Amino acid sequence: MDLRNSLDKAPVGVIGAGSFGTAVANLLAENSRVILYSNRSEAVDKMKAERSNIGQQLHENIIPTNNIQDITDNCYLIFPALSSDKFRTTIQGFAPHLKPDHIIIHCTKGFDIHKEDGTSLVDKDLKISLSDVKTMSQVILEETCVKRVGCMSGPNLAREIANLQPAATVIASKFDEVIREGESAIRSKRLQVYGNNDIYSVELAGVLKNSMALAAGALGGLGFGQNAMAFLITRGIGEIIRLATAMGGNKNAFLGLAGIGDLVATCTSPLSRNYTVGARLAKGETIEHIIATSSEVAEGIKTVNISKKISESKNIRTPIIDNIYKVIYEDLSVEKALQYLMEYRWGQDADYV
């Protein structure tokens, strides 16, 4: 495939043909040709034959491929949309083909933690220090020659985007150029785009909110209404900000789309994977059963574990995270956890601003 040298502008690459990757590819395809990479050749064949993927129609501008170099040789701008546990290995596979003029904007809301002793991130005995915790942009910088890195984050539920509903997103990068390029590639009538130079904080916001989505699912599962949800969201953002500040983030990003925006979307939508896990926990299913019957481990289960370990080591007050942790890892019932939170002395309102 040689598409870069034709008269049209270079196509944009998407790595990962999951539900979000496919949604992003469809958004990008409204502005240019898109090469969509999947590591499963049968999935690629199916996409080519049926022009659809995971229930989403593929835009006519999308070219599915199983060949890494189709992406790296033809695209300057690449959007990886991978789950955090596959992120590093997939990027390692791309690394030998990436060049200094590539721009990578990832869409992954998760941490990468490499444990030499092989401890799993959903292991209760996980021991981590802050230096073990990497965001996806840090992984790209560590593994590849690419310097111009960005992330896309915000209230962007894949299914709503797939249904052509309007949304807004944040493209964050230290480089103005990356924000410009990302925006011009993905902006459309149904997607508003905002820029932010504080990529680290935007990434933290996207990940740390996962715990709250689990808690929201649990509240939903117990059948509670909007008062309880509003309580969770506002106190939740406070916990997230405290945690993120201790990790070196800046609270401003959390007051925007990638922070409060994403939190509201994931906490109020039964569509997200994290929310579903919370709801199933509330219905009395065990976490082992939930993990065993899910196709992918919800990011929230890992995020809760990591957040808890960080809040412990940094001595930060995070009652909501502590209680979700107990529900997942210490068999506390959701009802008991909620009861504890209702009896907890919170003190001042809005103490995180």
Add this chain to the structure above:
Amino acid sequence: MIYKPVIDRIEDWPINKISLQKDRILQETISEAILQLKKDYPNDQKIREQVQKTLYLERIRIKTEPWEVDPEDEAEFWNGIKKKVLHSVTNETQDSELVAKRNNETLEAIVSRYAHEMMGNFSPKLFWFARQLLRRIFARLFNAHFSSFKELFRPQDALKDKLIVSGAVEKIRALATKGTVVLVPTHFSNLDSAMIGFAMDYIGMPAFQYGAGLNLFNSKFFALFMGNLGAYKLDRRKKNPIYLETLKQFSKTNVMAGAHTIFFPGGTRSRNGAIETNLKLGLLGTVIDAQREHYENNPVDLAPKIYVVPLVLSYNFVLEASSLVSDYLRRTGKENYLVKEPAQVPFKAIWNFLWETFSKSSDVHVSLGEPMDVFGNNIDDDGNSLDHNNNILEIDKYFYTNGIFKRDNQREMIYTQFLGERIIDSFHKNNVVKTAHVVPFVAFELLKKKIGTNDIYTILRLPEEDREIDWEDFKMNMKLILDELYHLNNKGKLKLSQNLITKELDEVIELGIQNISIYHTNLPLLKNKKGNITSEDLQLLYYYHNRMEGYGLEKFIR
């Protein structure tokens, strides 16, 4: 090991060739600086404001901080500028073109004066002479320690135990003829440039250009040597934007001309004794700027390449430790406190330092980091940039967007940040930890623990009777920290000096105490009559302790 010179004849060294093109360098510096200033201050009004500000600051400097080295016509020159500024202000309403022309002339006069002041010289003959002289001085210093009569006549042999150069020596030698080498060292002492210069000569590198504080030129002796050994002059009294831009363009022009250069990326000497974690990105950014211009001006395969080599100096003790740390403590919390450079560095102090360093059982470690390109990528032996899989990279493509070569200042600013992070990382990894770093670290941390505070001012005010640390307690903690240091060494996070690896614990402690105490009148550490550890100078102890910051060692103290 004795290294052969990479380039035999001093006359063929890049620094000498550049010295012969002085006029061109000056012209380019001046025109580039003016171009850049006009970009930063894009109209007449703004340029005039800068000129007026500069004039104001310079007149204050002439009154309050005159130095011997200042030219005699200093006041006259600035009076002339004043007249021109006044003239252009009073005639503002008249011919605007004429006013703009006058403004330009004034700016050019200032930039040109600054550029001429910076320019140094290189004299191959004087270099040869200085090298012979220094070698003999060292030979004299080592006299007390000569192991054989032969060494008296071969000072290099004796030097190798005292001045230990380690790291990527061969690679850097290879790069000297492939491109421009920019050394970026940690900065602890005024002697750093000389020490690095000597170390580079020792490994056979052609001479480096470096900026030396103009205050050093107050001494005629230093002026004669440094002025002819490739030093250009930096005046830290001048902090106005016109001066700083001229300086940036001057160093960039020299790097572009191929001068191997020493840049201290921390800007000034480390005040608190810690390895730099904040770099001055303005000057560092010029290497990226220069590399881009090389690609703009040349076909890709012929474009000269710039290599950045981090370097860590490890002394047992620092000549100016005392004044640096009190300066630091005074300054903490007062952002705008200006540190004045001393007008003279007493020759005697330097001689004492050299004497103490080299005549007693002490050494200086020069640890070279892996060379990198201006984007922080690794380099192979042939000077090619490599990615993480050791594939060769076309680094000119970092300046491309969508297949088009583009200048983008914001992009280059972030590249500079990344380069800075890589340099700091290299500093930590190549820091050679000596007994004289670990021992004060453990002592100060134990005092913090004992008093139960992290507030250093509380510790610094401790009365003598509260400074005592139990010997057994000290030893146990030394053991804990050393274990962690071995661990970090195995993981490549730092390096250990030979003494730390081979000597027994008791001896390590003795050596540490002895080595930092050689030079100072009030001893930062000593053993008292009871055999416990104590300190006569907590500020110094704090200074030496800081060297081990940034490795997370604190948590291992019990």
